[in-house]
Amino acid sequence: MANPLAKVAMKPARLITLLLAIWSPWRPVGGAEPIEIVCSIKPVALILAEVLPKSAFRLTTLAPLAASAHYFELKTSDAMKLSSSPWVFYLGKSLDSWILGAKKSQAIALMSFLPEHEFLYIKDEHTGRQSPDPHFWLDPLAVKAVLPKLTENLCGNFESHCPQIKLNNQNFSLQLQEITKSIGSEFAQTSVKGRGIITAHDFLGYFARRFEITYLGSIEELPGKEAGPKKLISLIELAKSHHLKTIFSEPQIADRSIKNLAEAAKLQIIALDPVGASKEIKTYADLIRFNAREIHRGME
Ligand SMILES: [Zn+2]
Numbered sequence: 001m002a003n004p005l006a007k008v009a010m011k012p013a014r015l016i017t018l019l020l021a022i023w024s025p026w027r028p029v030g031g032a033e034p035i036e037i038v039c040s041i042k043p044v045a046l047i048l049a050e051v052l053p054k055s056a057f058r059l060t061t062l063a064p065l066a067a068s069a070h071y072f073e074l075k076t077s078d079a080m081k082l083s084s085s086p087w088v089f090y091l092g093k094s095l096d097s098w099i100l101g102a103k104k105s106q107a108i109a110l111m112s113f114l115p116e117h118e119f120l121y122i123k124d125e126h127t128g129r130q131s132p133d134p135h136f137w138l139d140p141l142a143v144k145a146v147l148p149k150l151t152e153n154l155c156g157n158f159e160s161h162c163p164q165i166k167l168n169n170q171n172f173s174l175q176l177q178e179i180t181k182s183i184g185s186e187f188a189q190t191s192v193k194g195r196g197i198i199t200a201h202d203f204l205g206y207f208a209r210r211f212e213i214t215y216l217g218s219i220e221e222l223p224g225k226e227a228g229p230k231k232l233i234s235l236i237e238l239a240k241s242h243h244l245k246t247i248f249s250e251p252q253i254a255d256r257s258i259k260n261l262a263e264a265a266k267l268q269i270i271a272l273d274p275v276g277a278s279k280e281i282k283t284y285a286d287l288i289r290f291n292a293r294e295i296h297r298g299m300e
Contacts (some may be wrong), residue, residue, distance in 0.1 A: 034058040035158065038082060040090035040099045041069045042276045043137040044110060046284040050172040051147070051154060053164040062099070065277035067297040068252045072098050095134035107124050111136065113149035118142050120205045134276070138274060139206035140288055147173055152291060172284075179285055180210065183292045192299050196242035198235055198261075200253040203274045207291065216242060219257045227257050232264075239265040246298030248272045270298040 035057050039045040045059045052059070062081075063072045069091070074082070079102040082088055090099045092111025099107055117281055120133040136142040151169040157164040187193045196214045197204065208215040216238045219227045227235070239247070239261070247267040249258045252275070262269050272294055276287040 007085055017085055025240055029180075032056075035087065036060065036085055037087045037089060038062060038085045040088075040096040041078040041128060042281075043069075043287065044089050044096075045141060046276060046281075046287055047137065047146075047150075049111065050151065050175075050284055051165055051168045053159075053161050053168065056158075058260075063096070065275065066252065069096055069275050072096070074098060074102055078102070079179055084255065091137070092132075092134045095099055103175075108153065110146055112151065113153070118145050120209060122202060122205065133205045135201075135203040135274065136206050136290065138204065138288070139210040140180045141210060142206050143284070144173050144176040175285060179288055183211060183288070186292070186296065187213075190296060190300075192296055195299050196238070197248065197295065197299075198239060199248045199272065200250045200258055203249075203250075204272075210291075213295070214242070216244075219247075219261060220253065226254075232257065232261060235261055236265045238265060245300075246270050248295070250274060250297060251277045268298070270294055 013268070034055070037052070037057055037059050039046060039048065039059055039061045039062045042061050042065060045061045048057075052205075062074070062078055063069060082099065082102040086106065088099065088107040090096045090107055090109055092109045093100075095111075098293045111132070116138055118136065119131040120136070122133045123130050147169050151160075151165055154165050158165065193212045194214060196216045197208065198216050199218045201220045202218040204213075204215055204218075207213070215275055217235060219232075219235065238244075244265070244267060246256055247262050247265070247269055249255055249269050250273065251271060258269060261267065272289070272291050273281065273287070278290065281287050281290055
């Protein structure tokens with residue numbers, strides 16, 4: 001366990017180990033404690049779990065799945081966990097920067113490994129300013145684009161695991177290509193491609209771009225920022241003109257505006273799951289396939 005007190009208590013034992021290591025060619029191998037990695041949100045853990053060797057690392061996630069990835073208040077126990085763990089990974093500044101409150105210098109952002117030409121920008125409706133959309137993990141090929149620099153970073157930090165990390169990276173890259181291909185052809189065959197979609201919050205940009213769905217908009221630009229009547233009316237009109245059957249909700253968002261919109265535009269409500277809150281989502285592939293399946297279902 002990565003308990004700082006345990007480290008102090010272990011000191012004499014570590015000294016003996018060190019002396020043995022100097023004295024003889026024997027090195028303590030195997031049975032080592034896994035390296036603890038703290039992740040801000042579940043998608044970060046799902047991506048790292050594909051690249052890091054399972055037996056040597058333990059991943060934990062801070063944000064509870066019922067909470068929004070954008071707004072989360074760290075409890076004192078979380079802040080302590082963060083300040084005592086050397087390895088903290090998060091998604092990116094415009095999403096889960098709440099993690100920086102307790103861990104400024106060493107937290108590693110997956111978004112910092114995304115090449116700029118992959119960025120999608122979102123416009124703040126009030127200020128008119130453009131900023132990079134952080135929800136890149138919903139596009140398997142954007143995740144693939146993150147892998148070279150992520151692998152380089154992990155190899156630099158965990159040198160002895162580098163060969164396995166590189167192998168996992170290759171396998172995951174292939175898997176990401178395969179997922180993209182199978183969803184792409186499924187959407188093309190079933191005329192999901194090109195159809196319009198409205199979601200609860202603004203998270204589907206990268207997915208929609210990759211799989212050629214027309215993203216008509218979202219009820220909330222950000223979770224917690226409810227749409228005004230003007231916006232609701234324009235979404236109702238869009239839903240009608242695009243003959244939508246479904247409005248897509250998500251577990252982390254209050255459903256009042258969604259219910260209003262669904263009633264006014266005669267839409268069914270189907271829940272998507274951008275962070276993988278559902279228990280059935282255990283891997284990155286599960287996360288993408290779940291959302292693709294539900295989008296497909298909502299357009300049938
Ligand atoms: Zn979001």
